[in-house]
Every structure is written in structure tokens, then in C-alpha cells.
Amino acid sequence: MREYREIELQESQLVKVCCNQCGKELVVQDGILKEGCFSVDYPFDYFSNKDGYIYSFDLCESCFDRWVDGFQNPALITETKEFL
Numbered sequence: 036m037r038e039y040r041e042i043e044l045q046e047s048q049l050v051k052v053c054c055n056q057c058g059k060e061l062v063v064q065d066g067i068l069k070e071g072c073f074s075v076d077y078p079f080d081y082f083s084n085k086d087g088y089i090y091s092f093d094l095c096e097s098c099f100d101r102w103v104d105g106f107q108n109p110a111l112i113t114e115t116k117e118f119l
């Protein structure tokens with residue numbers, strides 16, 4: 036869950052990010068998220084029962100780790116060559 040504050044016409048600045056799972060408020064300073072967060076905006080497609088719906092949520096690293104650790108088949112983890 037994210038909340039934005041309008042700072043100028045047509046612009047917004049990130050002011051708050053909360054984990055959708057546990058509710059923890061993540062550190063945001065000067066509009067920049069300062070800790071790990073799994074953020075997704077996933078549009079389900081035609082072959083899904085959720086076709087036409089976009090799921091958007093944020094998870095703190097602890098909740099992300101618990102989620103991924105529960106996978107029957109482990110997630111593929113690769114090392115990134117460049118940091119964005």
C-alpha cells in the first residue's frame with residue numbers, strides 16, 4: 036500500500052509505503068524508499084479467472100522471504116549484473 040502527497044501540479048512524491056501483509060511502515064525519506072520492498076502491479080490476462088483486474092501490493096523483505104520460502108518449488112534466483 037502506498038500513499039502519495041501532491042507536491043506540484045501534475046507531480047507527486049512518495050511519502051508512505053506499508054507492507055500489505057504485516058502492515059509495517061517502510062522507511063521513506065525525501066520521496067525515496069530506503070529499504071527493500073517487493074512491489075507488484077500485476078494485470079491478470081484473458082486465461083485467468085481474474086481477467087481485467089490488476090493486483091497491486093507491496094511486501095516488506097520479511098514477508099517476501101516468508102512467502103517465497105513457502106514455495107513448493109524454489110524461486111529461481113539470479114544475480115543482477117547492473118543495479119537500477
Ligand SMILES: [Zn+2]
Nearest residue numbers: 054057095098
Ligand atoms: Zn511485511
